[in-house]
Amino acid sequence: MTTHVAHSDAHHDDKPHGFFNRWVCSTNHKDIGTLYLVFAFIMACVGALFSGVIRTELAQPGLQFVQPYFFNQMTTLHALVMIFGAIMPAFVGLANWMVPLMIGAPDMALPRMNNWSFWILPFAFTLLLWPLVQYLLFGTGGGAIAGGWTLYPPLAIQGGDAVAFSIFAVHLMGISSIMGAINIIATILNLRAPGMDLLKMPLFVWTWLITAFLLIAVMPVLAGAVTMLLTDKYFGTSFFNAAGGGDPVMFQHIFWFFGHPEVYIMILPAFGIVSEIIPTFSRKPLFGYQAMVYATASIAFLSFIVWGHHMFTVGMPLGGELYFMYATMLIAVPTGVKVFNWVSTMWRGSLSFEAPMLWAIAFVILFTIGGFSGLMLALVPADFQYQDTYFVVAHFHYVLVTGALFSIIGAIYYWWPKWTGRMYNETWAKVHFWWTMVFVNVLFFPQHFLGLAGMPRRIPDYNVAFADWNLVSTIGAYGMFLTPFMFAFILWHSLKKGAKAEARAWEAAHGLEWTVPSPAPFHTFATPPAIHDEDLAHGDVTH
Amino acid sequence: MAQAASGAYYVPHGTRWPILGSFGLFFTVFGGALWVNEVGAGKYLSLLGVACLLSMMFGWFRTVIAESLAGTYNKQVDTSFRMGMMWFIFSEVMFFAAFFGALFYARNFAVPWIGGEGDGALTNFFLWKGFTPAWPTNGPAQVGGAFESMPAWGVPLLNTLILLSSGVTVTIAHHALRAGKRTQLLIWLAATVLLGLTFLNLQAHEYIEAYTHMNLTLGTGIYGSTFFMLTGFHGLHVTLGAIMLSVIWLRCARGHFDRDHHFAFEAVAWYWHFVDVVWLGLFLFVYVM
Numbered sequence: 145m146t147t148h149v150a151h152s153d154a155h156h157d158d159k160p161h162g163f164f165n166r167w168v169c170s171t172n173h174k175d176i177g178t179l180y181l182v183f184a185f186i187m188a189c190v191g192a193l194f195s196g197v198i199r200t201e202l203a204q205p206g207l208q209f210v211q212p213y214f215f216n217q218m219t220t221l222h223a224l225v226m227i228f229g230a231i232m233p234a235f236v237g238l239a240n241w242m243v244p245l246m247i248g249a250p251d252m253a254l255p256r257m258n259n260w261s262f263w264i265l266p267f268a269f270t271l272l273l274w275p276l277v278q279y280l281l282f283g284t285g286g287g288a289i290a291g292g293w294t295l296y297p298p299l300a301i302q303g304g305d306a307v308a309f310s311i312f313a314v315h316l317m318g319i320s321s322i323m324g325a326i327n328i329i330a331t332i333l334n335l336r337a338p339g340m341d342l343l344k345m346p347l348f349v350w351t352w353l354i355t356a357f358l359l360i361a362v363m364p365v366l367a368g369a370v371t372m373l374l375t376d377k378y379f380g381t382s383f384f385n386a387a388g389g390g391d392p393v394m395f396q397h398i399f400w401f402f403g404h405p406e407v408y409i410m411i412l413p414a415f416g417i418v419s420e421i422i423p424t425f426s427r428k429p430l431f432g433y434q435a436m437v438y439a440t441a442s443i444a445f446l447s448f449i450v451w452g453h454h455m456f457t458v459g460m461p462l463g464g465e466l467y468f469m470y471a472t473m474l475i476a477v478p479t480g481v482k483v484f485n486w487v488s489t490m491w492r493g494s495l496s497f498e499a500p501m502l503w504a505i506a507f508v509i510l511f512t513i514g515g516f517s518g519l520m521l522a523l524v525p526a527d528f529q530y531q532d533t534y535f536v537v538a539h540f541h542y543v544l545v546t547g548a549l550f551s552i553i554g555a556i557y558y559w560w561p562k563w564t565g566r567m568y569n570e571t572w573a574k575v576h577f578w579w580t581m582v583f584v585n586v587l588f589f590p591q592h593f594l595g596l597a598g599m600p601r602r603i604p605d606y607n608v609a610f611a612d613w614n615l616v617s618t619i620g621a622y623g624m625f626l627t628p629f630m631f632a633f634i635l636w637h638s639l640k641k642g643a644k645a646e647a648r649a650w651e652a653a654h655g656l657e658w659t660v661p662s663p664a665p666f667h668t669f670a671t672p673p674a675i676h677d678e679d680l681a682h683g684d685v686t687h
Numbered sequence: 688m689a690q691a692a693s694g695a696y697y698v699p700h701g702t703r704w705p706i707l708g709s710f711g712l713f714f715t716v717f718g719g720a721l722w723v724n725e726v727g728a729g730k731y732l733s734l735l736g737v738a739c740l741l742s743m744m745f746g747w748f749r750t751v752i753a754e755s756l757a758g759t760y761n762k763q764v765d766t767s768f769r770m771g772m773m774w775f776i777f778s779e780v781m782f783f784a785a786f787f788g789a790l791f792y793a794r795n796f797a798v799p800w801i802g803g804e805g806d807g808a809l810t811n812f813f814l815w816k817g818f819t820p821a822w823p824t825n826g827p828a829q830v831g832g833a834f835e836s837m838p839a840w841g842v843p844l845l846n847t848l849i850l851l852s853s854g855v856t857v858t859i860a861h862h863a864l865r866a867g868k869r870t871q872l873l874i875w876l877a878a879t880v881l882l883g884l885t886f887l888n889l890q891a892h893e894y895i896e897a898y899t900h901m902n903l904t905l906g907t908g909i910y911g912s913t914f915f916m917l918t919g920f921h922g923l924h925v926t927l928g929a930i931m932l933s934v935i936w937l938r939c940a941r942g943h944f945d946r947d948h949h950f951a952f953e954a955v956a957w958y959w960h961f962v963d964v965v966w967l968g969l970f971l972f973v974y975v976m
């Protein structure tokens with residue numbers, strides 16, 4: 145098929161000159177998407193460094209390398225950096241790059257605000273990491289925030305000066321996320337090309353629409369919660385102080401009202417990505433498109449009413465425990481719909497196993513493991529055993545690393561030819577995949593055993609009985625530390641030496657993004673494209 | 688590309704305002720963090736940040752207004768702005784929801800449990816013996832000392848009427864704008880701003896009264912915390928709304944807007960109604976009940 149945007153002549157590529165004009169002042173969704181992705185990669189490396197300290201300390205029982213308070217800083221920062229600095233910005237970067245291309249929009253709906261959404265982030269993380277930098281470089285201050293990423297009072301507000309820095313950093317991240325989400329919703333609802341009906345949208349667009357709604361609904365609640373922490377610590381309020389009539393448990397309720405939707409903020413876009421990749425390499429339309437859309441919406445709705453399952457052991461009334469248990473287990477239904485639909489899409493497909501497909505299949509399998517351990521945690525009586533053990537750590541790393549992160553890496557391999565016009569080296573990409581696949585499981589699978597045996601999380605020392613599996617886990621972690629270098633090298637090599645990519649880089653790829661040349665011109669769809677149903681990835685169309 | 692000229696969606700090429708805003712935000716909160724930790728320079732850094740933010744807003748809005756007056760925006764761009772404002776207001780609603788949630792939780796769960804109700808019998812017996820739950824309260828330890836609670840039927844009732852009236856005046860102003868009656872528009876919009884300022888003035892008096900005569904402060908246990916955080920954030924939003932209305936008034940006086948194109952006016956009116964609705968919630972749950 146010829147591309148109907150073949151008139152992307154030279155004057156389209158009016159890229160601004162100079163670093164400041166091109167990147168700092170950018171209003172271009174592709175450049176801003178790139179900024180987000182590069183930032184996410186850097187933050188992922190920083191977060192990995194922190195986890196390196198954690199796994200090194202935990203390689204053997206006893207205290208070897210760091211003091212417990214520094215260890216606590218590492219666990220806290222690892223989570224905050226990975227969640228708010230790596231996973232979320234990576235997904236927003238993918239949305240920036242792909243949503244306008246997938247719906248035939250000229251750019252994001254509010255391009256200047258799009259710039260601001262990104263350019264708040266480096267400042268937010270400077271703020272978050274400043275107390276640590278100050279401590280390590282100058283030996284002043286008490287170090288970074290150390291009360292855990294969930295910031296539970298009273299522990300969280302007993303920290304030093306870093307508490308204020310971290311709270312303000314969370315405020316900035318919230319502002320950035322909310323503006324990014326508003327932009328994505330406005331783009332999807334307002335900038336679709338004529339003929340791109342809601343139920344013809346690619347699933348990545350659908351999942352991001354719903355994710356953006358979740359973001360706008362819950363990031364302000366987090367902002368409110370941390371504001372109360374700030375005033376409790378510095379201005380004498382009693383929100384979380386029982387002596388004044390408040391309640392520390394109240395913080396947990398407000399926090400997890402944010403926190404549980406946040407979990408889905410980090411996985412729904414992953415569902416969307418996998419729903420793009422699997423049909424392409426199965427050479428079949430997505431099985432049960434509408435069911436996928438409705439399942440995503442159901443998961444999002446349920447995410448608002450299950451927060452109590454993070455707090456089963458805190459002392460809730462029995463009725464509350466039962467309600468949150470059953471409501472949580474209900475989520476397995478729409479999630480099961482999704483997993484079965486991915487499998488059914490592959491069923492009797494003409495499968496090929498290029499790197500994006502490998503990551504997508506690994507996602508389906510390993511995310512399902514994370515989902516099942518989540519179901520175990522949803523059971524109140526069982527959760528009383530699992531709460532705050534390494535089982536929980538294993539669970540959320542299966543959904544966040546082999547779930548969210550795998551989908552991001554898969555998405556980068558999948559759309560890389562569209563972004564750069566270059567193919568990557570398939571052999572090396574497969575080595576990257578299998579290396580990661582092996583070591584990620586060596587890293588996280590034994591943590592299930594450790595947790596079930598009773599090893600607590602967030603503690604720098606442990607009983608010698610846990611020594612063997614901890615060593616295995618640390619070996620897995622060291623294996624994983626090679627993967628960012630592999631990934632960066634493969635992408636760099638592709639930029640320099642990669643084969644030229646065609647517009648439709650993958651044989652059976654459908655969707656508007658594959659109708660524009662590779663690399664996608666700096667400006668695409670200045671006027672809305674005509675939509676031909678055969679171009680659509682899936683949706684309410686009969687192929 | 689001939690089509691691009693006629694009614695294409697406007698995509699600006701480059702902008703310097705956001706990075707100034709980012710530095711502004713950064714200085715504001717970095718300075719703020721130093722300030723609350725009692726580092727001397729923090730205050731000034733924070734104020735520098737606010738100055739950056741204000742200049743960013745001034746410049747950014749000036750650019751957008753100029754583009755709007757030049758007819759750069761088509762209907763589709765207008766819809767994007769509308770969606771942006773609506774979802775922004777929704778995010779504000781959720782921000783207030785967190786504090787209302789804290790109020791409801793404290794009143795319905797935290798305080799009764801400390802007082803021994805429900806599953807709280809042992810908590811009460813071992814930790815807070817003798818505390819009987821009631822509202823308003825500053826907790827079993829009487830944090831902040833004896834205080835008077837704020838009565839609903841004096842200044843707060845008056846403020847409710849004032850804010851509701853301001854919702855009416857801004858609507859009359861909107862109708863005047865749509866009818867092309869600029870003098871009436873200016874008068875009713877000015878009335879809205881004045882009502883807003885009156886509200887703020889009365890609230891300031893209420894706060895002074897609370898601090899000087901009622902021993903009701905931010906540190907007065909959970910009652911003082913919820914009272915001042917809810918009414919305080921609301922007052923901050925009224926202040927912002929009044930500033931925004933004043934800017935719109937100036938723009939109206941300069942002849943901006945016509946009967947079909949006045950999104951900025953509408954956006955501020957929405958915001959004003961949102962502030963109004965939040966106040967009704969406050970009046971009911973903070974003052975009356």
